[in-house]
Amino acid sequence: MEEGLWYLPAYVLAARVARREVSAAEVAEVHLRRLERLEPLLQAFITTTPEAALEAARRVDLALGRGDPVGPLAGVPAAVKDNLCTLGVRTTAGSRILERFVPPYESTATARLWRAGAVPLGKTNLDEFAMGSSTENSAFFPTRNPWDLGRVPGGSSGGSAAAVAAGLAAAALGSDTGGSVRQPAALCGVVGLKPTYGLVSRFGLIAFASSLDQVGVIARTVRDAALVLAAIAGHDPLDSTSAPVGPPDCESALDGEVEGLRLGVPREYWLEGLEEGVRRKVAEAIEVLASLGMKVEECSLPHTEYALPAYYILAPAEASSNLARYDGVRYGHRASGASDLNDMYCRSRREGFGAEVKRRVMLGTYALSSGYYDAYYLKAQKVRTLIRREFEQAFERFDVLATPTSPTTAFPLGERVADPLKMYLSDVLTVPVSLAGLPAVSVPCGLSGGLPVGLQLIAPPLAEARLLRAASAFEQATGHHRARPALDGGVDRR
Amino acid sequence: MRSAQGEPRPLLGHPVADPLVRARKRAGLRLPGSGPAWYNVAGGGGSVAVSRETVEHIAVLARLGLDPAEAGEMERQLGAILAYVGKLRELDTEGVEPTFHVLGRLLPSLPLRPDEPLPPLSPGAALANAPASERGCFLVPPVIPEEAEKGGGGG
Amino acid sequence: MTSEFEPVIGLEVHVELSTRTKAFCGCPATFGAPPNTQVCPVCLGLPGSLPVLNLKAVEYAIRAALALGCQVARVCKFDRKNYFYPDLPKSYQISQYDLPLATGGAVEFLTPGGRKRVGIRRLHLEEDTGKLLHEGVESGSLVDFNRCGVPLLEIVSEPELASPEDARLYLTALRSLIQFTGVSDCRMERGSLRCDANVSLRPRGSREWGALVEVKNMNSFRSVKAALEFEVSRQARVLSAGGRVARETRHWDEARGVTFPSRSKEEAHDYRYFPEPDLPPLRIEPEWVEEIRAGLPELPEARRRRLVSGLGLPEYNAWVLTSSPALARLFDETLRLYPDPREVSNWVMGDVLRVLNARRLELEESKLTAEGLAGMLRLIDRGLISGRAAKALLEALVVDGGEPARLVEELGLTQVSDPAALAGVVREVVAQNPSTVADYLSGKEKALTFLMGQVMKRTSGRANPEVAARLLRDAMAGEGRAGSGAGPDSGGEAGGR
Incomplete structure (x- = not known):
C-alpha cells in the first residue's frame, strides 16, 4: 500500500487526493515515515517540517471535505532547497553563516507552491550558497546518492534530487545557476528542469549569481515537472528581472506531436573526456528521438568551450557582491570577541564561510577589482554575448538541442573535493545554457554501470512547452523514468 | 522493460557494438565521434602568478580574514583557476556588446513600481535575527577610530 | 585667500527625494520614525530580497534634471558600488556609474561681480544608507535603517567654482531650483540635502592642478563655506611651504573649525562597480520626459x-x-x-x-x-x-x-502719539544724557538718533517717532537756553543701542 504511494507521480497523487481516494494526510504520513527511515542514510534534508506538512495536508482534506476547490498540487508532498526563504522556517543556504537564520518572509516560488496545495516536507541540503556540483560543500553534511550511497547526488540541489529519487518527496524545488538542478537530476535519475531565466521569480531565492540563478523543478516525471512549473512560474512584480509573461501551459502541450521537430546535436558537447557509458546512453536517446519522427542533425556551437571559463568569472564576481551582505550586523553568524568593526567582519566571514565560498568570493573580488575588470569581468560578459548569439543562430535551424547533461555518472564522495577545477568541470555541459538564459531539462536516459545518465534537452527562451513535449515523448517512449534505486531492498523492510 | 511504439528497443544493458554507428545507420544520423580534447586538458593546465600581496589585498577587500596558510593555498588555487579562465583571451571580442542582462527583448525596460507604501516589518521581526541589538537598533562593535566621523583621527 | 594660488572647487550634492516610499521597496520614507520601524527584507538586505524601482523616484529625478537644464538619457542603468560599512545592509549601494540618468545642465547664481554659471556634469539616482548613532553607547554603535533606501539624487557640478563663497552661492541656487520643482525639501539640518566638495589648487597662471582633496561632513551652508575656506588656505600653506598636497578624503570638524584626514590608508578605495544584475537597464521614453517638462512649475x-x-x-x-x-x-x-x-x-x-x-x-x-x-x-x-x-x-x-x-x-504695541503721554519719558532721557544733549546742541544732529532710541526703549517702541522727535528737540532747546555743564559720559556712541 505504502509502496504504491511513494513512487507515484505527483500528478497521479494529486488526482487521487482530489478524488478523495486517499487523504492528503495519509499521503503525508507515508512520506514522512519513509523520510524518517531513509533520511539517516541519504541526509537529503537540513530541516524537516513534519508538523507543517501534516497541517497543510489536513487543510487540503478539510477543503475537499467541504467541497472547496483545491490547487493542482493539493496533497503532493514537496521539498524545497534550503536556499529558498520560508517564512518562520530556518533557511541556511547550506552555510554556517546562516545556520540560525529564520526569514520573516516567504519566497515567491515556495508561496506559489504552497498555494497550489503542495505539502511542505522540509528544506533540502545543498552546496553552501549553491556553489558546488556534489553537495559536499554543504556546511552541515554531504548528501548521498540513492543509487549508490558511496557516491554524490550531484549538486548543488543534491538534497532535492536525492529526496525525489528516493521517493521521500514527490517533487522538489531547486535552483540552477550553472547546472545545479539538471546535473543532480541526471546523477540521481530524475527529471530536472531549469526554466528560462526570468520565468520563475527569484524573490526569496538566496542569491548566488543573480544574472544566472533560476528556480528549477526536480520531479520523477516530465508531467510532474510541468505541473510544478505551471504552479510557480509567471510574472512577479517583486522581481525586476521577472519576464512579463504568465505561467506556460505546458501540461496540455505535453501530449502534442513531436514528429517533425528539428533536433540539433551540437558536436562540441561530445567531449573526449565524456564517460563511455554516458556517450552510449545519450546516443541511444538521440536515436529514440529520431525514431519518434524528429529530424536529427548534427550542428556546431564553436564557442561552447569558452562557456565554463566565462561562467567561472561571472558567477564568482556576482557572488562576491551578493555574499558581502553576510557581515554579522543584521543576521547570521557574528564572531565573538571582535576588537572592532573590521575585526568583526573578517572573523565572522572567516568562521561563517566554507572553503569553496571563500575561493569564489576571492576570485570574484579579483575579477571586479580595479585594473582587472576589463580583462576578466567585461571580457566574460562579451563572451557571453557570443555564446548567446550562437544559440540564437542554432535555434533558427532547430527547435530543440540535445546533449548529455553531465560528462560522467555520479562520482564517489570525496573524489573531486581536493581539486576545485576538476569539480568545476562537472558543470561543463550545463553552463552554456545558463549563460544564455535558456530553458533546459535533464531527463533520465538509462543506466550505465548501475548509475543514471541524463539527457539534456535545450529550447529557445520561453519555449518550455515545446521542450517538455519533447522530453515527455522521450520519457513515454523509453520508460527510463521508472527505473528505481535499490534502496528498498536491504534497508526498507522492518 | 521500456518498449515503445510497438518496436522493441533494447536499451539497458544491451550489448551494443557502437551505439553511434548504429544510430547513424538507423536514423541516417551523423553524430560526432570524439569531440574536442579540451575537457581533459583543461584541468592539467598551468598557473597564473598571483602575488601574495594581491591575495592579501583581495582578502581585505572581501573581509575574509585569511590566515597565512589559507592565503598560501588561495595563491596557488587562484593561480590555477585564473590560468584556466584566461582561455577567454583567445577570443577576439572587439566590438562585441557585453550581455549584462540575458533577458534582452523579453524585458525591454526596467519595470517600475507605483509609489505606494507597503507595511514594513514589525519591530520585533526586523531585529529578530540580529546578533546584537539595543534600544531598537542593531548594535555593532566600535568602528576603528580613524573611521569615526567625530574621532580624533585628525590630530 | 592667498593670491598666490587659485582654487577650483566642485560640489557633489545629495538630495533626498520626497517620495512616499523608498527607492527600491514599499517602506515609508518619512523622517523621524522610531528606529527600525520603516524597514523590510529589501532595505534590510535580507538574503533573497530584490529591489524594485519606485516610478516616482525616476519622475522626480527627471523633473530635477529638467530644472537644471540637463539632458535626460534615453537609457540609463544601475550599478553596484561595493564597500563594507554597518549602515550599508547589502554591503553595496545601488547607484549609477557609467550611464547616469542625466548629464549636462548648469546652475546660475548672482555674485557681487555679476552672474556666474557653473556646469552640471551628471545627475543620478541612488539609495540612501542607514544611520549610525555613536552617542551614549559604550559597547559600540547603534544602527537605524529607517533612512536606508530612501531615494537620493546625486548632482555633480563641474569643477568650476572659483571660491568658497561661489560654492555657497551655487549651493543656494541649486537648492532653490530643486525646491521649486517640489521633489525635495532640501533641509540640510535634517540631512535631506548633503554636500561633499572636491578642492584643488594651482599656482596662479599655471595650467597644472594640484591633488584633489575630498571634503566631507559639512552640515550647513555656513559650514560649507567655512570648511572650504579652511581647506583652501590649508592647501595654500602646504604648497607655499614647498610641500605636496596629498590626494585624500578629509572630514570637516565643525567644533574645531578644521578638516582632518579620514579613513585609514589600509584600504585604498576600490568600489568594484559593476552593472546591477537585479535591475535591467531603464529606458526613458522621450514622451514621458516631455510630459514631465510640461508639468514643471514656474522656475x-x-x-x-x-x-x-x-x-x-x-x-x-x-x-x-x-x-x-x-x-x-x-x-x-x-x-x-x-x-x-x-x-x-x-x-x-x-x-x-x-x-x-x-x-x-x-x-x-x-x-x-x-x-x-x-x-x-x-x-x-x-x-x-x-x-x-x-x-x-x-x-x-x-x-x-x-x-x-x-x-x-x-x-501693548499700539503707537503713542499723545505729547502729554510722552513728555515725561522725554524729560527723563534728556536729563540722564547730558553729554549727548550737549553734542546735539553743539550741532551734531546724529545725537538725536541715540536719544530717540532711548525714548523708544523706554516706551517699548510704542512712541510715535515724529511726535517723540519734536518733543526731544523742544526739550533740548529749553535745556540749551537754561545752560548746562558737561555731564558724565553718555556711555556710547550716538546711534548705538
Missing part, C-alpha cells in the same frame, strides 16, 4: 524676470526673493494683499529673513503668513504702530502667528 529664472521687468525690482532683490519657493510664495501672496512691491520686498528681504535667521527657522516652520505680513504693513500705514513696534510684532507673527491687530493689543 526661479522665470520668476526673477517677472520681478525685475514686471515689478521693477532690482536684480539682487529678485535673486533673494527666489532663493526658496516659500519665500517667493510669501512675497507673491503678500503683494496680492498689499500691492507695493518695494515695501513688501524690503520687509521680506530685511526683517523677515533677519528674524528667521536669528531664530534658526525655515520659513515653512514659522507661523508667518502673507495675511499677517500684509496686515502689519497696513497697521504701519495707518500710524497705529511704529516701525520699531512693527519689528516686535513681526517676531510674534513668526513665532506664534495670529491676527496682527489683536497681537498689537495683546503685546
